[in-house]
Amino acid sequence: MIIKGGIVYDPANGIFGEEMDICIENGRIAEDAGGEVIDARGLLVMPGGVDAHSHIAGPKLNTGRIMRPDDSRMGTEPRTGVCRPSTGYTVPNCYAIGYRYARLGYTTAFEAATPIIEARHTHEELEEIPIVDKGALTLFGSNWTVMECVRENDMEKLAAYVAWGLRAARGYGVKIVNPGGGEAWGFGSNVKSIHDPVPHFDVTPAQIIRALAEVNERLRLPHSIHLHFNNLGRPGNYTTAIETLELLKDIKPSRMRQVVHVAHMQFSAYGGTGWKDFESKASVIADYFNQTDHATMDLGQIIFGPATTMTADAPLEYANARIGHQKWSNHDIELEESSGVVPWVYMRKMPVNAVQWAIGLELALLTKDPWKVVMTTDHPNGGPFVNYPEIIALLMSREKREEEMKTLHEVVRSRSTLPSIEREIDWSEIVIMTRAAPARILGLEDKGHLGIGADADISIYNIRPDEIDPSKDHAKVKAGMSRAKYTIKGGAVVVRDGEIVAAPQGRTYWVDAAVPERDMDRMLSSLKEKFERYYSIRMSNYMVQDAYLSNPFVVRAGVQPLKEVI
Amino acid sequence: MRLQIEDVLCTFCGCLCDDIRVEVDGGRIEKVRGACRLGSSKIMGHSRIKSPMIRVNGELREASYEEAYRKAAEILVSAKHPLLYGWASTTCEALKKGILLAEEIGGVVDTTATVCHxxxxxxxxxxxxxxxxxxxxxxxxxxxxxxxxxxxxxxxxxxxxxxxxxxxxxxxxxxxxxxxxxxxxxxxxxxxxxxxxxxxxxxxxxxxxxxxxxxxxxxxxxxxxxxxxxxxxxxxxxxxxxxxxxxxxxxxxxxxxxxxxxxxxxxxxxxxxxxxxxxxxxxxxxMRGHYNVTGAGQVLAWSSGYPMAVDYARGAPYYNPGETSCCDLLSRRDVDAAMIIASDPASNLPRGCVEALAEMPVIQIDPFENPTTFFADVVIPSAIAGIEAEGTAYRMDGLSLRLRKLVDTEYPSDVEILQAILDNVRRLRDDN
Amino acid sequence: MISGRTLAQGAGCEDKMSRLYIDEVSCCYLSEEDYRALGLSDGMNLLLTSPHGSAVLRAGVDKGLPKGMVFIPMGPWANMLTGTDTKGCGMPGFKGVEVEVTPTDEKVLDIRELMLRGR
Structure with a gap:
């Protein structure tokens, strides 16, 4: 297949809007190719979108669907010759997730949080999501074995456990959510700072984070630790964010990437002492990112209208339910985590929501290096991912931002710096924030770019970058980005003129990390005891079986050969 | 050869105990240790439906699997609004096939949950x-x-x-x-x-x-x-x-x-x-009853957005318990054929619903005979999930676990049966 | 009348044609007081009539039951007495059905006769 005449953006390879042809052979970008010719003359062409942080599969998704039949009634589409039926807006069914990503031109999406013991369910849902490649990050932040290794300062054993946990969950990376808080929530409390000891375990969140970061690098995992800060969602929490990032400054990355990826930064960039004097601290956070190089972030931009909040930060969901007088689901997971789900609505005239909206945009606009920023809504916490084109239009047009701000509560002008920000993001930066950066941050070498040998995941939009001025034509930008002219996944056309034309099964990425056998044996003997005494299932029934990954893609990692370590 | 199998899952109730020990000898289950009376009685096994059957002139007569699949497909294709009911005592994989079938024939998928939790x-x-x-x-x-x-x-x-x-x-x-x-x-x-x-x-x-x-x-x-x-x-x-x-x-x-x-x-x-x-x-x-009634709700939720009583007649899922739940559909005569899998509505539904069932063509897929068999027009015996077939089930707390296959069988699994019916449905459609 | 699960009903519930199951679900239980007041003894049967139907069951005593309550293990006999109205939520009334209880000489039907009664 040859894509002819498109205006190509491939910033990872130094291509910033050049007219060129792209050749595809055997599902990869090639030097030359024959076969089908796609006429993309003058159209915007870029690598397929990569979502590095989205909640798309697992128990909390179904909890959301089951408690929200009202949501499932939105976005209903009947089956077609190609597609199974779609339902839902904030908690779509599995099929809708795949089709809607593909229509946006996205070809990869990673589920951001899965407890090991419930990973089988996550993979059952991932298997049902068509088209996109996917993977799931694994939760380690309130895990008994992790905390015990940290307390004993036994990093070899911790590395063995993390490697085993990733294998058991068929997981892709280390996710840490409100570390220690999930355990404290087991008796209804929380940790209040990164130095507040976890009840019964005699470790602090700071120690857990640091140890997992060290082990992450020891294991040379493709992705860094992926961190949801303590105190997320609370006024004044920006100090926790910076204090936590400072903890990790001196850790050496084992690969060409960050040491820590911060999940949905917007929810942790809050000033004020309470909701009344709540204000944006996005500029302080952006300054920190501008002055350091060890951290990356995704936005967690909010979208006005309905959302469904879902997180392993269970105490946060309890607070959400109380503040919003909303129905509340909670799910504690033995020895590993807690979690919660609460429906939500972000309102334009609500002062806090207006400021939250501004914070996400400020973070993207004030952070100078787009490689440090991934555009997300923390779907469906900040709103559903189908709104990405809205965010793209906002980032590209100050005029649109001004128009929007007129519809919001006036505090958006006094409690954020957004009104004074002139920057308008260009196409290259959009492609970095939605493709190149998330792929690099996740360590997906064959994604996010169009170099020879890369996966032939490509999106083509009905937008003519040479003719359009995104600053003024933001409505066209939004409309064009909402319905890809073509989405090509692994060399196959899956979307044509905004409609799904094929729904192949994507791959599931997971990381198999090797550790020295003696460390693994030592770890397993203490883990066995946990199964005998505390888990409610048997160890032999715990690991996700191969049957749940019909199309796996295994990334190898592991501690370096022994002689290099010495 | 005697084989001891450890950490077997018990496919009886929602506890889904996974610490059962089973002794197998010559392809037969000889001993069950660690299970309760309910579980042992299921795992040890009892009389099975021997062969597929089709009702002819009021009597069930033995038939081949192929004949039974075809007859079942004919019933489903000629129905305006079929009900696909049960699903609590089989695997998630079986329900996935069932949902696909319901989408294609515009049927209703309901689980025993509607008359339980x-x-x-x-x-x-x-x-x-x-x-x-x-x-x-x-x-x-x-x-x-x-x-x-x-x-x-x-x-x-x-x-x-x-x-x-x-x-x-x-x-x-x-x-x-x-x-x-x-x-x-x-x-x-x-x-x-x-x-x-x-x-x-x-x-x-x-x-x-x-x-x-x-x-x-x-x-x-x-x-x-x-x-x-x-x-x-x-x-x-x-x-x-x-x-x-x-x-x-x-x-x-x-x-x-x-x-x-x-x-x-x-x-x-x-x-x-x-x-x-x-x-x-x-x-x-x-306290969920059947071993996989929780899983049935999970599969339906991720497939359709709703956990039970999902009607595909409109092409997209529609859900309204009290309207699209089995008891209401039957008592109002809102469905005109039923496929019953791994359950026994004849025993478990009110008499008024059973009378409705008696009036319409009924397909039964089950390892065992039960009072629903009295009303069935096509009976398709299946392998027992968790004993003779692998698959997934969800415990009452939502934890998913993998069922093992302990012994070989000549019976097809529910997944295989449903796939065969789906193939026949597609063939009939193409012929028309 | 309330219906519910019992151990024997459960053990037989995937072997519905077994003696064990059928014996269990064709029996109704009363409090000691009611049992005596009706002059019942071992092997006697009761005719239960509800607004939705009727059935003959064997009678037994359950000391855990209060006066005025009949318990039937869930199954075909109990369901002869339950109605189909789900009050718009999909669930018929399996518990809390008002029934009239009369000692009878009529025999308990076998499962086939019961299911096909009137057909």
């Missing part, structure tokens, strides 16, 4: 569910409440593995470290082993829950001296038991969902637990 699900739609995995309760709960359920008879190993009699990290002495409270209309075996039994009048669960919510909310004085036959003093003591627990867990059963108030009882109980969390830690869980 369906009202609990509606309660969750109203209030959300404050829950946990069973292991969390095993490790932490110092108060266990059984409300309108009787695990001693319905979930015999529940108390030992997960609740009152289990030991865990913060409950090292097991039963000694926990209080057990039973609330029921009759003094069940479970009640006899409790620290405290509160007997209530039938149909007064809602009043009791409301009274407890008032006490927890600090409004005890507003209550009358007597609440539907229970003294205020006793209710204040019960509320205090709950509030003073470090970690409390309520397990509730059909006592709430089958009685007056139905889903409103559950809605109220969920609210009570939510409110208790302002004072201490509390969770609540439905």
């Amino acid at each position: 369906g009202p609990s699900i509606i309660g969750i739609e109203e209030k959300g569910l404050v829950g946990s995995t069973l292991g969390q309760i095993k490790n932490r709960a110092d108060l266990i409440v059984f409300w309108g359920c009787n695990p001693s008879e319905a979930h015999p190993r529940h108390t030992l593995r997960y609740s009152s009699n289990a030991s865990g990290r913060f409950i090292p002495e097991g039963r000694k470290d926990r209080k057990v409270l039973v609330i029921d209309v009759r003094e069940t075996r479970t009640a006899r082993n409790a620290d405290r039994f509160l007997r209530i009048q039938p149909g007064t669960d809602y009043e009791m829950i409301s009274a407890l919510r008032m006490i927890i909310g600090g409004k005890a004085e507003s209550l009358p001296e007597d609440v539907a036959g229970v003294s205020r003093k006793e209710l204040v003591e019960i509320a205090e038991m709950m509030r003073s627990a470090k970690f409390g867990a309520i397990f509730f059963g059909l006592g709430l969902t089958h009685s007056r108030g139905r889903y409103k009882n559950v809605d109220n109980a969920l609210s009570l637990v939510s409110e208790l969390n302002s004072h201490t830690k509390f969770v609540i869980m439905a």
